[in-house]
Amino acid sequence: MSELVIKNLHVGIEGKEILKGLDLTIKQGEIHAIMGPNGTGKSTLAYTLMGHPSYEVTEGEVWFDGENVLELEPDERSRLGIFLAFQYPVAIPGVTVANFLRSAINSRRRAENPEDKGVPIPEFRKMLKEKMGMLKMDQSFAGRYLNDGFSGGEKKRAEILQMATLTPKIAILDETDSGLDIDALRIVSDGVNALSGPDLGVLVITHYQRLLNYIKPHFVHVMMNGRIVESGGPELALHLEEHGYDWLREKTEEAA
């Protein structure tokens, strides 16, 4: 069983420090939620873990499966088992969902064995059909250009489809609920829940409690001003729903 360990992480973008010493450990099998107001660095954390080149780590460590994650390229992190469901997935015009997923799978196979000929087409088709069925996606979806002209709900479902296909060990869901109506939210959540289990660690990033009615976290953390300021069980999310963040703001200011 592996764990993602984040120690004293400091991250800046264009010289401005956003994460100011963040500590967090996520084990496979656990579901964590990070909540917090806008602009506290939640998405910065997600992008940094995936290795976006615009984010500069100035201090701290991230370890997973015995690897120093911060030294790896984004594609290596992905192949190690880290997955990010983007808040705003970008369109890749001209590349179909199926072609893209096949490339992603084949990249994994080739990293293991440079001689690999790639996943056989019938096997790939069968797998894709099954995963799309689970997410209640029409089969024609596979032939569309990735995220190109997708509705908000389609984009988020496509993210979960990728997660289902790539079977990560740690999945970070960045504001996966944003832009979803209640039906889409349910489908996406059902997908995540179906994939959850002892082999998957999940980090749900959200600023609404709403998503946590569908994806039940074991741990809830509150992030403010680049740090985790409070951690607890599912009841913490409910408390935040009722009382907002002000009481925490006061508490952290007092502590400072």
Next chain:
Amino acid sequence: MNEKPKVVVTSRSRRPDTAAKEFAFGQAELPGGALAEYRNRAFAAYARTKMPTTSEEAWRRTDLRFFPADAFRLPAEGAFEDLPAVPESLLAPLVGDKHGGQIVLTPGGASVELDEALAKKGVVFTDLKTAEREHPELLERMMAKTVNPEEGKFAALAGAFSQNGVVLYIPRGLQVEEPFHSVLWGPGENLAHLSHILVLVDEGASATFVHESASPTESGINSMHAGLVEIQVLQGANLRFVELQSWGKHVWNFSHERVRVERDANLDWIFGAIGSRLTKNFSELDLAGQGAVGRMSGFYFTDGSQHLDHDTQQNHLAPNTTSDLLFKGALKGKSRSVWQGMIYVAPGAQKTDGYQANRNLVLDDQARADSIPGLEIMADDVRCTHGATVGKLEEEPLFYLESRGIPRPDAARLVVEGFFDPIMQRIPFEGVRERFQQAILEKMG
């Protein structure tokens, strides 16, 4: 008191260090034969026309100062025997699994194959020299019918001296399924490969024709090609014409091409360009009869210091005509592309529907794409639209693909393939698509 701002105009074009060189070919080298009159006329134009310079609008972005015109000579009869042979891979069918006929043009030679059944039905598919001997009456209907050899230095050169060429004639009403395939193979040093392609698809007939120009790449030497392509698609006829240009990177390449599409006839014209050191190509579509339809689809991929200049013209000369042009290109290294397009609608050509778009993807900082659309409309009830874009490879899509485990070079290749997909969708030939995919792979390293 208002002081006028000082305006300083700095010219970006450098003065030529040396004047462009001129060709050394003289009247003595003119071939005789059935086309003597045509060739004499072309020669006169060749002799009186100067090498184009960047002060001419059409050549403003393509500079011939370093073009060693005086170094070239015409290949002697049988010259191919001492030169590298055409690779087998170029002879495989790009369309379907079987040819209706195949012609291989080599320096000083040609080989011709034509399906016997098609020959019996009246199809002519042969090289220019043979046609001069055996089909002079047919050449009367084909030569100088769409391209005037007087319209430029290179048109005149090719018209006067070309001994190599393809003549394709499809008789009235005949539908030919099997594609015709010709390869112009141009190895050698300091050779001027001159070609003249002539196609006539008679009324109600239909055919597919694939023509490929190629040579090995040899560094440190020069070679050139100048060609004419003259095509007529007569009333109610149908032609799919695929042109692939994979000259070696030492080849200077020039061509003047024009297709005339008559009433209710249909042309699907596909261009693929990945080779040559420098290309200047004039391609024109004349929609000459009511209801004529022409589609032009082009892809190019340049790298190193390649320079490809495509000048396209869609001429709507009759009412109810439709044209649709899409050219897409990717550029690497210090390469440069120019696309200059014009839709012309003649007076009275009402209900014209004209479209042109050029999209470029610049992959390296030093590569450059110029995209210049144009409309000239002399009728009032028309629909003409155009678009031109030059974009770069963006970071966010690459990061997105990398975050799924795809290494950066593969991610870049996927984005480039995706960029070309809309043009691949317009090419109904698996073999042509595969050839281009292969070129993308090679150029992306």
